[in-house]
Amino acid sequence: MPDTLDILRKLALQIRNASSEGENTAERVGRTLVGILNLLSKYSPEELEKIFLRKDKEDGTPFPMTFGDWVKFGEFLTGISGGCIDKNGILEMEEGIFRKRLFVPEIAYNRVTYFKGRMCASPGGGCTVKEWSDNGDGSYTITPDLTDADGLSQFVDDILTTYFVTKNAEGKLQGFEEMKFRVT
Known part of the structure:
Protein backbone atom coordinates (compact mmCIF):
# COMPACT_ATOMS: atom_id res chain seq x y z
CA MET A 1 0.00 0.00 0.00
CA PHE A 52 -9.28 9.24 8.29
CA LEU A 53 -10.86 11.89 10.51
CA ARG A 54 -14.56 12.47 9.93
CA LYS A 55 -15.96 15.86 9.02
CA ASP A 56 -19.62 14.89 9.31
CA LYS A 57 -19.57 13.86 12.99
CA GLU A 58 -17.44 14.22 16.12
CA ASP A 59 -14.06 12.53 15.77
CA GLY A 60 -10.56 12.76 17.21
CA THR A 61 -7.03 11.40 17.18
CA PRO A 62 -4.47 10.68 19.90
CA PHE A 63 -1.71 11.83 17.52
CA PRO A 64 -0.41 15.39 17.05
CA MET A 65 -2.08 17.26 14.20
CA THR A 66 -0.53 19.83 11.92
CA PHE A 67 -2.68 22.47 10.28
CA GLY A 68 -1.93 24.90 7.47
CA ASP A 69 -1.54 28.64 8.03
CA TRP A 70 -4.31 28.96 10.63
CA VAL A 71 -7.17 27.31 12.49
CA LYS A 72 -10.47 29.13 12.78
CA PHE A 73 -13.28 28.65 15.25
CA GLY A 74 -16.84 29.62 14.43
CA GLU A 75 -17.54 32.42 11.98
CA PHE A 76 -14.22 34.24 12.32
CA LEU A 77 -14.08 37.95 11.52
CA THR A 78 -11.09 39.71 13.07
CA GLY A 79 -12.14 41.98 15.93
CA ILE A 80 -15.78 40.91 15.59
CA SER A 81 -16.62 37.22 15.96
CA GLY A 82 -15.23 33.70 16.19
CA GLY A 83 -11.60 32.96 16.90
CA CYS A 84 -8.39 31.84 15.24
CA ILE A 85 -4.81 30.75 15.85
CA ASP A 86 -2.43 31.68 13.03
CA LYS A 87 0.74 29.90 11.90
CA ASN A 88 2.82 32.08 14.26
CA GLY A 89 0.74 31.07 17.29
CA ILE A 90 -1.10 34.40 17.52
CA LEU A 91 -4.49 33.80 19.08
CA GLU A 92 -7.55 36.01 18.64
CA MET A 93 -10.81 35.25 20.40
CA GLU A 94 -13.44 36.85 22.60
CA GLU A 95 -12.19 35.70 25.99
CA GLY A 96 -10.10 33.07 27.73
CA ILE A 97 -10.43 31.27 31.03
CA PHE A 98 -7.33 29.85 32.69
CA ARG A 99 -8.19 27.73 35.72
CA LYS A 100 -4.75 27.58 37.26
CA ARG A 101 -2.16 30.03 35.93
CA LEU A 102 -0.91 31.91 32.91
CA PHE A 103 2.78 32.44 32.14
CA VAL A 104 3.64 35.31 29.79
CA PRO A 105 6.70 37.51 29.27
CA GLU A 106 4.56 40.63 28.73
CA ILE A 107 0.94 41.61 29.19
CA ALA A 108 -0.49 44.52 27.22
CA TYR A 109 -3.98 45.48 28.29
CA ASN A 110 -6.36 48.26 27.40
CA ARG A 111 -9.05 49.44 29.75
CA VAL A 112 -11.65 52.05 28.92
CA THR A 113 -14.46 53.36 31.13
CA TYR A 114 -17.34 55.10 29.36
CA PHE A 115 -19.63 57.64 31.01
CA LYS A 116 -23.07 58.09 29.46
CA GLY A 117 -21.66 57.15 26.07
CA ARG A 118 -20.00 60.56 25.73
CA MET A 119 -16.82 60.51 27.72
CA CYS A 120 -14.29 57.84 28.46
CA ALA A 121 -11.43 57.68 30.89
CA SER A 122 -8.55 55.38 30.06
CA PRO A 123 -5.15 55.10 31.70
CA GLY A 124 -2.28 56.46 29.66
CA GLY A 125 -0.19 53.47 30.59
CA GLY A 126 3.02 55.40 30.08
CA CYS A 127 2.22 56.35 26.49
CA THR A 128 4.81 58.88 25.39
CA VAL A 129 5.03 61.24 22.45
CA LYS A 130 7.18 59.88 19.64
CA GLU A 131 7.27 63.14 17.69
CA TRP A 132 5.33 66.35 17.28
CA SER A 133 5.25 69.22 14.82
CA ASP A 134 3.82 72.73 14.85
CA ASN A 135 1.26 73.09 12.07
CA GLY A 136 1.70 76.89 12.10
CA ASP A 137 -1.98 77.59 12.69
CA GLY A 138 -2.05 77.15 16.45
CA SER A 139 -2.44 73.38 16.15
CA TYR A 140 0.10 70.58 16.50
CA THR A 141 0.41 67.11 15.07
CA ILE A 142 1.39 64.60 17.75
CA THR A 143 2.43 61.00 17.06
CA PRO A 144 2.29 58.65 20.08
CA ASP A 145 5.05 56.11 20.63
CA LEU A 146 3.10 52.84 20.42
CA THR A 147 3.93 49.19 19.84
CA ASP A 148 1.79 46.70 17.91
CA ALA A 149 0.36 45.53 21.25
CA ASP A 150 -0.85 49.02 22.21
CA GLY A 151 -4.47 49.16 21.11
CA LEU A 152 -6.17 52.54 21.04
CA SER A 153 -9.70 53.14 22.27
CA GLN A 154 -9.92 56.49 20.52
CA PHE A 155 -11.42 57.08 17.12
CA VAL A 156 -11.20 59.82 14.50
CA ASP A 157 -12.97 63.03 15.63
CA ASP A 158 -12.94 62.05 19.34
CA ILE A 159 -12.15 65.04 21.58
CA LEU A 160 -9.52 64.01 24.13
CA THR A 161 -8.18 65.68 27.26
CA THR A 162 -4.69 65.15 28.58
CA TYR A 163 -2.68 66.57 31.43
CA PHE A 164 1.06 67.03 31.26
CA VAL A 165 3.91 68.36 33.39
CA THR A 166 5.55 71.65 32.43
CA LYS A 167 9.09 72.73 33.26
CA ASN A 168 10.65 76.17 33.58
CA ALA A 169 13.78 77.40 31.75
CA GLU A 170 16.03 75.68 34.30
CA GLY A 171 14.25 72.33 33.76
CA LYS A 172 12.54 72.35 37.16
CA LEU A 173 8.95 71.23 37.46
CA GLN A 174 6.67 74.21 37.09
CA GLY A 175 3.18 72.72 37.19
CA PHE A 176 0.53 70.93 35.18
CA GLU A 177 -1.26 71.96 32.02
CA GLU A 178 -4.43 70.66 30.43
CA MET A 179 -4.74 70.14 26.70
CA LYS A 180 -7.78 69.20 24.63
CA PHE A 181 -7.33 67.80 21.16
CA ARG A 182 -9.19 66.08 18.36
CA VAL A 183 -8.07 62.77 16.88
CA THR A 184 -7.52 63.02 13.12
Missing part, protein backbone atom coordinates in the same frame (compact mmCIF):
# COMPACT_ATOMS: atom_id res chain seq x y z
CA PRO A 2 2.73 2.60 0.75
CA ASP A 3 4.03 2.36 -2.85
CA THR A 4 0.53 2.72 -4.30
CA LEU A 5 -0.20 5.61 -1.96
CA ASP A 6 3.03 7.40 -2.92
CA ILE A 7 2.29 6.98 -6.64
CA LEU A 8 -1.26 8.31 -6.22
CA ARG A 9 0.03 11.21 -4.11
CA LYS A 10 2.53 12.15 -6.86
CA LEU A 11 -0.18 11.95 -9.53
CA ALA A 12 -2.54 14.08 -7.45
CA LEU A 13 0.22 16.68 -6.91
CA GLN A 14 0.89 16.78 -10.66
CA ILE A 15 -2.79 17.47 -11.25
CA ARG A 16 -2.92 20.13 -8.53
CA ASN A 17 0.26 21.87 -9.68
CA ALA A 18 -0.55 21.83 -13.39
CA SER A 19 -0.20 25.33 -14.83
CA SER A 20 -0.46 24.87 -18.61
CA GLU A 21 -3.73 24.77 -20.49
CA GLY A 22 -4.73 21.21 -21.37
CA GLU A 23 -2.13 19.69 -19.04
CA ASN A 24 -4.78 17.96 -16.95
CA THR A 25 -6.41 15.68 -19.48
CA ALA A 26 -9.53 13.69 -18.68
CA GLU A 27 -7.44 10.52 -18.90
CA ARG A 28 -4.88 11.80 -16.36
CA VAL A 29 -7.50 12.97 -13.86
CA GLY A 30 -9.66 9.87 -14.42
CA ARG A 31 -6.75 7.45 -13.96
CA THR A 32 -5.78 9.13 -10.68
CA LEU A 33 -9.37 9.12 -9.41
CA VAL A 34 -9.88 5.45 -10.31
CA GLY A 35 -6.58 4.61 -8.56
CA ILE A 36 -7.72 6.40 -5.40
CA LEU A 37 -11.09 4.62 -5.47
CA ASN A 38 -9.42 1.23 -6.04
CA LEU A 39 -7.11 1.84 -3.09
CA LEU A 40 -9.97 2.88 -0.81
CA SER A 41 -12.12 -0.09 -1.87
CA LYS A 42 -9.56 -2.47 -0.34
CA TYR A 43 -10.59 -1.28 3.14
CA SER A 44 -13.80 -1.70 5.07
CA PRO A 45 -15.58 1.44 6.35
CA GLU A 46 -14.45 0.53 9.87
CA GLU A 47 -10.80 0.38 8.77
CA LEU A 48 -11.13 3.70 6.93
CA GLU A 49 -12.52 5.32 10.09
CA LYS A 50 -9.28 4.35 11.84
CA ILE A 51 -7.25 6.10 9.12
Whole structure:
Protein backbone atom coordinates (compact mmCIF):
# COMPACT_ATOMS: atom_id res chain seq x y z
CA MET A 1 0.00 0.00 0.00
CA PRO A 2 2.73 2.60 0.75
CA ASP A 3 4.03 2.36 -2.85
CA THR A 4 0.53 2.72 -4.30
CA LEU A 5 -0.20 5.61 -1.96
CA ASP A 6 3.03 7.40 -2.92
CA ILE A 7 2.29 6.98 -6.64
CA LEU A 8 -1.26 8.31 -6.22
CA ARG A 9 0.03 11.21 -4.11
CA LYS A 10 2.53 12.15 -6.86
CA LEU A 11 -0.18 11.95 -9.53
CA ALA A 12 -2.54 14.08 -7.45
CA LEU A 13 0.22 16.68 -6.91
CA GLN A 14 0.89 16.78 -10.66
CA ILE A 15 -2.79 17.47 -11.25
CA ARG A 16 -2.92 20.13 -8.53
CA ASN A 17 0.26 21.87 -9.68
CA ALA A 18 -0.55 21.83 -13.39
CA SER A 19 -0.20 25.33 -14.83
CA SER A 20 -0.46 24.87 -18.61
CA GLU A 21 -3.73 24.77 -20.49
CA GLY A 22 -4.73 21.21 -21.37
CA GLU A 23 -2.13 19.69 -19.04
CA ASN A 24 -4.78 17.96 -16.95
CA THR A 25 -6.41 15.68 -19.48
CA ALA A 26 -9.53 13.69 -18.68
CA GLU A 27 -7.44 10.52 -18.90
CA ARG A 28 -4.88 11.80 -16.36
CA VAL A 29 -7.50 12.97 -13.86
CA GLY A 30 -9.66 9.87 -14.42
CA ARG A 31 -6.75 7.45 -13.96
CA THR A 32 -5.78 9.13 -10.68
CA LEU A 33 -9.37 9.12 -9.41
CA VAL A 34 -9.88 5.45 -10.31
CA GLY A 35 -6.58 4.61 -8.56
CA ILE A 36 -7.72 6.40 -5.40
CA LEU A 37 -11.09 4.62 -5.47
CA ASN A 38 -9.42 1.23 -6.04
CA LEU A 39 -7.11 1.84 -3.09
CA LEU A 40 -9.97 2.88 -0.81
CA SER A 41 -12.12 -0.09 -1.87
CA LYS A 42 -9.56 -2.47 -0.34
CA TYR A 43 -10.59 -1.28 3.14
CA SER A 44 -13.80 -1.70 5.07
CA PRO A 45 -15.58 1.44 6.35
CA GLU A 46 -14.45 0.53 9.87
CA GLU A 47 -10.80 0.38 8.77
CA LEU A 48 -11.13 3.70 6.93
CA GLU A 49 -12.52 5.32 10.09
CA LYS A 50 -9.28 4.35 11.84
CA ILE A 51 -7.25 6.10 9.12
CA PHE A 52 -9.28 9.24 8.29
CA LEU A 53 -10.86 11.89 10.51
CA ARG A 54 -14.56 12.47 9.93
CA LYS A 55 -15.96 15.86 9.02
CA ASP A 56 -19.62 14.89 9.31
CA LYS A 57 -19.57 13.86 12.99
CA GLU A 58 -17.44 14.22 16.12
CA ASP A 59 -14.06 12.53 15.77
CA GLY A 60 -10.56 12.76 17.21
CA THR A 61 -7.03 11.40 17.18
CA PRO A 62 -4.47 10.68 19.90
CA PHE A 63 -1.71 11.83 17.52
CA PRO A 64 -0.41 15.39 17.05
CA MET A 65 -2.08 17.26 14.20
CA THR A 66 -0.53 19.83 11.92
CA PHE A 67 -2.68 22.47 10.28
CA GLY A 68 -1.93 24.90 7.47
CA ASP A 69 -1.54 28.64 8.03
CA TRP A 70 -4.31 28.96 10.63
CA VAL A 71 -7.17 27.31 12.49
CA LYS A 72 -10.47 29.13 12.78
CA PHE A 73 -13.28 28.65 15.25
CA GLY A 74 -16.84 29.62 14.43
CA GLU A 75 -17.54 32.42 11.98
CA PHE A 76 -14.22 34.24 12.32
CA LEU A 77 -14.08 37.95 11.52
CA THR A 78 -11.09 39.71 13.07
CA GLY A 79 -12.14 41.98 15.93
CA ILE A 80 -15.78 40.91 15.59
CA SER A 81 -16.62 37.22 15.96
CA GLY A 82 -15.23 33.70 16.19
CA GLY A 83 -11.60 32.96 16.90
CA CYS A 84 -8.39 31.84 15.24
CA ILE A 85 -4.81 30.75 15.85
CA ASP A 86 -2.43 31.68 13.03
CA LYS A 87 0.74 29.90 11.90
CA ASN A 88 2.82 32.08 14.26
CA GLY A 89 0.74 31.07 17.29
CA ILE A 90 -1.10 34.40 17.52
CA LEU A 91 -4.49 33.80 19.08
CA GLU A 92 -7.55 36.01 18.64
CA MET A 93 -10.81 35.25 20.40
CA GLU A 94 -13.44 36.85 22.60
CA GLU A 95 -12.19 35.70 25.99
CA GLY A 96 -10.10 33.07 27.73
CA ILE A 97 -10.43 31.27 31.03
CA PHE A 98 -7.33 29.85 32.69
CA ARG A 99 -8.19 27.73 35.72
CA LYS A 100 -4.75 27.58 37.26
CA ARG A 101 -2.16 30.03 35.93
CA LEU A 102 -0.91 31.91 32.91
CA PHE A 103 2.78 32.44 32.14
CA VAL A 104 3.64 35.31 29.79
CA PRO A 105 6.70 37.51 29.27
CA GLU A 106 4.56 40.63 28.73
CA ILE A 107 0.94 41.61 29.19
CA ALA A 108 -0.49 44.52 27.22
CA TYR A 109 -3.98 45.48 28.29
CA ASN A 110 -6.36 48.26 27.40
CA ARG A 111 -9.05 49.44 29.75
CA VAL A 112 -11.65 52.05 28.92
CA THR A 113 -14.46 53.36 31.13
CA TYR A 114 -17.34 55.10 29.36
CA PHE A 115 -19.63 57.64 31.01
CA LYS A 116 -23.07 58.09 29.46
CA GLY A 117 -21.66 57.15 26.07
CA ARG A 118 -20.00 60.56 25.73
CA MET A 119 -16.82 60.51 27.72
CA CYS A 120 -14.29 57.84 28.46
CA ALA A 121 -11.43 57.68 30.89
CA SER A 122 -8.55 55.38 30.06
CA PRO A 123 -5.15 55.10 31.70
CA GLY A 124 -2.28 56.46 29.66
CA GLY A 125 -0.19 53.47 30.59
CA GLY A 126 3.02 55.40 30.08
CA CYS A 127 2.22 56.35 26.49
CA THR A 128 4.81 58.88 25.39
CA VAL A 129 5.03 61.24 22.45
CA LYS A 130 7.18 59.88 19.64
CA GLU A 131 7.27 63.14 17.69
CA TRP A 132 5.33 66.35 17.28
CA SER A 133 5.25 69.22 14.82
CA ASP A 134 3.82 72.73 14.85
CA ASN A 135 1.26 73.09 12.07
CA GLY A 136 1.70 76.89 12.10
CA ASP A 137 -1.98 77.59 12.69
CA GLY A 138 -2.05 77.15 16.45
CA SER A 139 -2.44 73.38 16.15
CA TYR A 140 0.10 70.58 16.50
CA THR A 141 0.41 67.11 15.07
CA ILE A 142 1.39 64.60 17.75
CA THR A 143 2.43 61.00 17.06
CA PRO A 144 2.29 58.65 20.08
CA ASP A 145 5.05 56.11 20.63
CA LEU A 146 3.10 52.84 20.42
CA THR A 147 3.93 49.19 19.84
CA ASP A 148 1.79 46.70 17.91
CA ALA A 149 0.36 45.53 21.25
CA ASP A 150 -0.85 49.02 22.21
CA GLY A 151 -4.47 49.16 21.11
CA LEU A 152 -6.17 52.54 21.04
CA SER A 153 -9.70 53.14 22.27
CA GLN A 154 -9.92 56.49 20.52
CA PHE A 155 -11.42 57.08 17.12
CA VAL A 156 -11.20 59.82 14.50
CA ASP A 157 -12.97 63.03 15.63
CA ASP A 158 -12.94 62.05 19.34
CA ILE A 159 -12.15 65.04 21.58
CA LEU A 160 -9.52 64.01 24.13
CA THR A 161 -8.18 65.68 27.26
CA THR A 162 -4.69 65.15 28.58
CA TYR A 163 -2.68 66.57 31.43
CA PHE A 164 1.06 67.03 31.26
CA VAL A 165 3.91 68.36 33.39
CA THR A 166 5.55 71.65 32.43
CA LYS A 167 9.09 72.73 33.26
CA ASN A 168 10.65 76.17 33.58
CA ALA A 169 13.78 77.40 31.75
CA GLU A 170 16.03 75.68 34.30
CA GLY A 171 14.25 72.33 33.76
CA LYS A 172 12.54 72.35 37.16
CA LEU A 173 8.95 71.23 37.46
CA GLN A 174 6.67 74.21 37.09
CA GLY A 175 3.18 72.72 37.19
CA PHE A 176 0.53 70.93 35.18
CA GLU A 177 -1.26 71.96 32.02
CA GLU A 178 -4.43 70.66 30.43
CA MET A 179 -4.74 70.14 26.70
CA LYS A 180 -7.78 69.20 24.63
CA PHE A 181 -7.33 67.80 21.16
CA ARG A 182 -9.19 66.08 18.36
CA VAL A 183 -8.07 62.77 16.88
CA THR A 184 -7.52 63.02 13.12
